[in-house]
Amino acid sequence: MTKFTLSGQVVVIAGGSQGLGKEFARKFFQEGTNNTVVVVSRSRTKLQQAVRDISGQESAQELTKATQVRPQESEIVYATCDLADYSQVENLYEILASCSLKPTVVLLCAGGSTPGLFKDLKGSDLELGVKVNYMTCVNLAHIAVRHWQSAHLMFFSSEVAFFPFIGYAQYAPLKQSIKSLVAILRQECPQQRISCVYPGNFDSEGYVLENETKPSITREIEGPSEAISCEECCNRIVRVLNMGYDDITTDLIGWFLMSTDMGMNKQNNVSLGWPLQWLLGIIANLVIVPIYMLICKFQIKKWHSSCEKQE
Numbered sequence: 522m523t524k525f526t527l528s529g530q531v532v533v534i535a536g537g538s539q540g541l542g543k544e545f546a547r548k549f550f551q552e553g554t555n556n557t558v559v560v561v562s563r564s565r566t567k568l569q570q571a572v573r574d575i576s577g578q579e580s581a582q583e584l585t586k587a588t589q590v591r592p593q594e595s596e597i598v599y600a601t602c603d604l605a606d607y608s609q610v611e612n613l614y615e616i617l618a619s620c621s622l623k624p625t626v627v628l629l630c631a632g633g634s635t636p637g638l639f640k641d642l643k644g645s646d647l648e649l650g651v652k653v654n655y656m657t658c659v660n661l662a663h664i665a666v667r668h669w670q671s672a673h674l675m676f677f678s679s680e681v682a683f684f685p686f687i688g689y690a691q692y693a694p695l696k697q698s699i700k701s702l703v704a705i706l707r708q709e710c711p712q713q714r715i716s717c718v719y720p721g722n723f724d725s726e727g728y729v730l731e732n733e734t735k736p737s738i739t740r741e742i743e744g745p746s747e748a749i750s751c752e753e754c755c756n757r758i759v760r761v762l763n764m765g766y767d768d769i770t771t772d773l774i775g776w777f778l779m780s781t782d783m784g785m786n787k788q789n790n791v792s793l794g795w796p797l798q799w800l801l802g803i804i805a806n807l808v809i810v811p812i813y814m815l816i817c818k819f820q821i822k823k824w825h826s827s828c829e830k831q832e
């Protein structure tokens with residue numbers, strides 16, 4: 522299987538303009554050698570700022586069909602693309618191809634949530650949830666599987682894929698869809714390295730924004746996953762990738778939640794400490810999970826009645 526290395530790569534980072542995607546761009550550009558890093562997102566101004574921050578240069582270079590990529594030198598360039606729009610992703614492929622760039626690592630890191638009760642969300646929030654979290658992924662993955670068969674694909678789901686809970690109606694179902702897509706692609710494309718990261722909370726621009734609308738009950742339930750910095754999150758992921766594992770969590774509670782969800786999702790890939798995880802999962806599902814779910818039900822009931830009182 523493809524070894525993970527930070528050097529000599531052509532890296533495409535979806536959602537590279539901020540947060541964890543930007544942190545990965547920094548890591549490849551600053552810690553590796555001979556990398557061509559392409560950060561991709563919708564906003565040109567954010568992308569330019571990210572490229573300037575990372576490269577330390579005054580100006581940021583946009584990837585176009587005429588861009589001359591210098592081999593043997595590290596470069597970071599940006600490309601604007603709404604990855605939820607398939608034709609724009611095809612266009613991105615054309616641009617990369619005309620620069621003779623064949624990605625070797627693809628990070629599908631675009632995503633984000635608008636927490637809130639389902640009834641309080643707007644129709645546009647629901648649509649955005651599907652587009653930002655799922656369409657961006659499925660579109661780029663499709664191009665990658667068709668044209669870049671030797672690329673290492675890295676998907677970004679969430680710990681909520683193991684445990685969906687109140688407040689994440691716009692988000693968790695799509696992160697579960699990514700897990701499902703990954704399982705199928707691993708069977709269909711056995712020659713490709715396909716990793717899936719299930720992060721717990723980390724402190725990104727998106728995280729700060731989502732906390733503005735997050736119901737208190739959601740905050741309470743996700744409390745055990747305390748936000749770590751993007752840098753720490755990126756480092757933890759790289760460490761586990763280097764060990765050769767492909768199902769990755771970023772904190773202990775995430776690892777524990779994954780253990781309760783091993784079954785038919787696991788197939789032929791393994792995660793850190795998997796025999797223990799498997800056993801622990803069985804025991805947890807028998808004894809710990811039912812008790813926890815009772816406590817959780819009680820917490821939610823209490824929250825609903827305190828909301829009613831306030832009204």
Ligand SMILES: NC(=O)C1=CN([C@@H]2O[C@H](COP(=O)(O)OP(=O)(O)OC[C@H]3O[C@@H](n4cnc5c(N)ncnc54)[C@H](OP(=O)(O)O)[C@@H]3O)[C@@H](O)[C@H]2O)C=CC1
Nearest residue numbers: 536538539540541562563564604631632633722723725727
């Ligand atoms: N932060 C957290 O606590 C957690 C995050 N995650 C997941 O990890 C990943 C990274 O999270 P985080 O760093 O917080 O994300 P941010 O919200 O900070 O950044 C999201 C990125 O996605 C890009 N993006 C959004 N929509 C599109 C689109 N349609 N086309 C192209 N790019 C798009 C944004 O750029 P632009 O606006 O320029 O398009 C931005 O670069 C996400 O998938 C997130 O769901 C998982 C668990 C916890």
Ligand SMILES: CCCCCCCCCCCCCCCC(=O)[C@@H](N)CO
Nearest residue numbers: 634679680681721722743745746810813
């Ligand atoms: C079985 C007994 C123990 C159960 C404990 C449950 C603890 C749940 C922690 C879940 C944390 C979810 C973090 C991901 C958040 C996320 O994806 C958003 N920040 C979106 O950006």
